[in-house]
Amino acid sequence: MRKIITAISGALCLFSWLAPVSAQTIRGNIYSEFYSYQTKLPERQNYVRSLQGVRLDIRDALVPGLSFYVRGRMASDILSKLGTDPDFRVFGAYLQYSTKGDEFTVKAGRQYTYEGIGGFTMDGAKARFNYRKQFSLTLFGGMTPGPTFYTYDEIGKWDQSNAYGARVQFKGMKRIKVNFSYLQRNFNEETDSQLAGVDFQYRKDRLSTAGRLDYDIIFRRVKLVSLRPRYAFSSGHSVGLEYRYSHPTFNLNNFFSVVEAEPYSQFRLTPSIKLSDNMYGTVLFAYTIFDSGKDLNMRLGGSYKAQSAGIVFSDGHAGNKFGVYANLRARIMDKAEVFANIDMYSYKLDSDEADSETAFSSSIGARYELLQNLGLRSDIQYLTNAFYSSDVRFYGRIEYDLYSRQNGGGGNK
Amino acid sequence: MSSIAVFFTITLAFLSFQQKKADSLKFNHAKHVVEVEMKCVDCHIVAESDRASDNNLPAMKKCEECHSTSEAPSDCVLCHTDPANPKRVEMPRRDMTFSHEAHVEKSQSNDLCLSCHKGIDKVTGRSADAGYPxxxxxxxxxxxxxxxxxxxxxxxxxxxxxxxxxxxxxxxxxxxxxxxxxxxxxxxxxxxxxxxxxxAGDNITGSVHELNYRYSHGLDAKGKVHDCQSCHDTEQFCSSCHEQGGGERPLNHLMAGWATPPYEHGQEARNDIESCASCHSTEAPVCAVCHSDFDGVRGTNPPIHPESIDNMEEGPWHEDSAYQCFMCHTNTGTAGAGFCGYCHGD
Structure with missing residues (x-):
């Protein structure tokens, strides 16, 4: 399979070289990253990880409606070779065709799939039929990673692990969309999980509400219920609420599927207060009720022009935490910006622990647009945590954004 | 606490510096558009502007067509908040392509401009950052x-x-x-x-989680603050680090009564089985050390199954003699005996 994916990726890269002859839109990104760090346990060891990646999206290539997509990266270490080096990973590599009005779309190859229930990467195909933007039917199926894989390149053969499912969307009503989903995953030719779900989205003026219910057919129980209204005031303020009920369920081939796990409920409140044109106060308040405990989590902060700062606080079932965070940035000239990220807090992973751990992480860096579409970034990171009293890391990246569009294009694929 | 105070002081200073820096010119759009009934294009020459980065703000000489500057510098305060240190208006970076020319070629009415620049005709003070679509x-x-x-x-x-x-x-x-x-x-x-x-899955810049998240993510995972599964397939993702025996045991595992009466681990597992699964391997489950069907008789050993499992008539254990059920249960292959006898009588 890895050879096949590699061949597909190579072919797509080749296509990217040929496609400008006829492609209407090409978007891509090529990057090279370097990340240095040091491990001190069990012995002092320096690493400089090198990651080379490419993302390429070619639409309306050769014929209108035909698109290619590939994203992958190769990782290796310059100083200390790891057993898995060079680590080659293809996240996606597929071919897509859409009719002019999007009545029919088919996508074949390695792709991330999310159709209402569960998200996973598969080597397979997905087809979507749209009828007058009122109704759509999506069918998908493919080979998937098994229950104990560590990398996507270990996607199995069809009889080892596969998944298929469908999603039906009713979009014709003015304010509401209703969707039905089904997903079945199989392992070693046996059904591993069967999930069905219904979800809806309602929107009227400034009120929007989303809700969903997922049902585990094998265990005959509700897996997830969520209701999430949100209201945006004309003054720029907004408030969101969420109720969430979840009953953890593992696939049959996971040993923990036989454990009688209990559900939990969570309430969330997320108001956002507009203080000025570009300044907002933001709050996250989450209260979770477990069978034998409760957990409170709060985040109070502010945001100004894509910068943010605030405090975090949590206490209860999951331990406790108190600290501050800030993400700052400043454009120092037209093509350069500097930024700083800081997190500092003390925490206990279990409330019964006697002592708190202290963690501090910071990074200071800069981005610079060297030439049009050619960017540089470098960071110095400094961390202290439970294992390292002082940990300095360096990060550098050079990337090139590829963009090409020929006249006469249109549509929104 | 002192470090937190210093931290906030620096942050607020940083933010206030940026606020102050932007406010150097003022202009009363409401007066010019509504009272004087000027057209937007009288000042903003956009008919030939085909890039978003074009500076379509009027130059000072445009103001001088109506406003005398002979009284300067006293009249400078009409527009400048700090006449002693006048600044040019800084154009924000435009990372997009937009052609005013294409949009106004059929009409240059104020209504057309206001259909995008909503409310700019009502702004009486600082115009920066206002009225963008x-x-x-x-x-x-x-x-x-x-x-x-x-x-x-x-x-x-x-x-x-x-x-x-x-x-x-x-x-x-x-x-x-x-x-x-x-x-x-x-x-x-x-x-x-x-x-x-x-x-991307291998984010190393702190832009998704903070850099120390490796050490503190247990708080969010256990408290269900973030839905880890929205990005990570937790059954596999967690186990790549949390392999059984690979790290230190959590403190609650060392408490009295954890694995002995009253068996605190049972309630903890029911509360948060995903947390158990993040460390304990599914291939050699520690649960099976105790939770096994030692005598082959149903119901005599510590139960861990949900009630719904009683309703499962079909399953992989019928076809696969090495299926995980047989880590704990005895596969007799005979009706009325052992695991098979749970459902299949004599």
Missing amino acids: VWDDCFKCHEGESASSDCSVNRFNPSRNGNLVHPVGWEHEHKFSANQAGQDCESCHHSETFCSDCH
Whole structure:
């Protein structure tokens, strides 16, 4: 399979070289990253990880409606070779065709799939039929990673692990969309999980509400219920609420599927207060009720022009935490910006622990647009945590954004 | 606490510095547009502007056509908040392509300008950062049929345009809105192309989780603050680090009564089985050390199964003699005996 994916990726890269002859839109990104760090346990060891990646999206290539997509990266270490080096990973590599009005779309190859229930990467195909933007039917199926894989390149053969499912969307009503989903995953030719779900989205003026219910057919129980209204005031303020009920369920081939796990409920409140044109106060308040405990989590902060700062606080079932965070940035000239990220807090992973751990992480860096579409970034990171009293890391990246569009294009694929 | 105070002081100073820096010119749009009835294009020469980065603000000599500067510097305060240190208006960076020329070629009426620059005719004070259109306004015309809704036309980069398109905190909120009625992420973002910029899986820059998240993520995972599964397939992702025996045991495992009466681990497992699964291997489960069917008789050993398992008539254990059930239960292959006898009588 890895050879096949590699061949597909190579072919797509080749296509990217040929496609400008006829492609209407090409978007891509090529990057090279370097990340240095040091491990001190069990012995002092320096690493400089090198990651080379490419993302390429070619639409309306050769014929209108035909698109290619590939994203992958190769990782290796310059100083200390790891057993898995060079680590080659293809996240996606597929071919897509859409009719002019999007009545029919088919996508074949390695792709991330999310159709209402569960998200996973598969080597397979997905087809979507749209009828007058009122109704759509999506069918998908493919080979998937098994229950104990560590990398996507270990996607199995069809009889080892596969998944298929469908999603039906009713979009014709003015304010509401209703969707039905089904997903079945199989392992070693046996059904591993069967999930069905219904979800809806309602929107009227400034009120929007989303809700969903997922049902585990094998265990005959509700897996997830969520209701999430949100209201945006004309003054720029907004408030969101969420109720969430979840009953953890593992696939049959996971040993923990036989454990009688209990559900939990969570309430969330997320108001956002507009203080000025570009300044907002933001709050996250989450209260979770477990069978034998409760957990409170709060985040109070502010945001100004894509910068943010605030405090975090949590206490209860999951331990406790108190600290501050800030993400700052400043454009120092037209093509350069500097930024700083800081997190500092003390925490206990279990409330019964006697002592708190202290963690501090910071990074200071800069981005610079060297030439049009050619960017540089470098960071110095400094961390202290439970294992390292002082940990300095360096990060550098050079990337090139590829963009090409020929006249006469249109549509929104 | 002192370090926190210093931290906040620096942060507030940083933010206030940026606020102050932007406020150098004032202009009363309401007076000029409503009272004097001027046309927008009288000052803003946009008829030949085909780039978003064009500076379409009037030069000072345009002001001088009506406002005498002979009284300067006393009259300078009419526009300048700090006449002793006058500054040019800084044009914000425009990471998109936009042609005013194409939009106003049929009409140069104020109504057309105000259809995008909403409310600018009511602004009496500082004009900077006010009256810029939001993306929703664009889509009222660019709905995909009469005008293209493809963002690649405009080469728009939302991540560089702050809150122009999406509200503050969008990096945390967008997962909720992705399915909202009327929302269509793909009209701007080709899903895999855009999502993978952040959701790359091997993020080492702290832009998704903070750099020390490796050490503290247990708080969020156990408290269900973040839904780890929205990005990570937890059954596999967690175990790549949390392999059984590979790390230190959590403190609660060392408490009296954890693995002995009253068996605190049972309630903890029922509360948060995902937490157990993050460390304990599914291939050699520690649970099976005690939770096994030692005598072959149903119901005589510590129970861990949900009630719903009693209703499972079909399952892989019928075909697979090495199935995980037989880690604990005795596969007799005979009706009325052992595991098979649970359902199949004599």
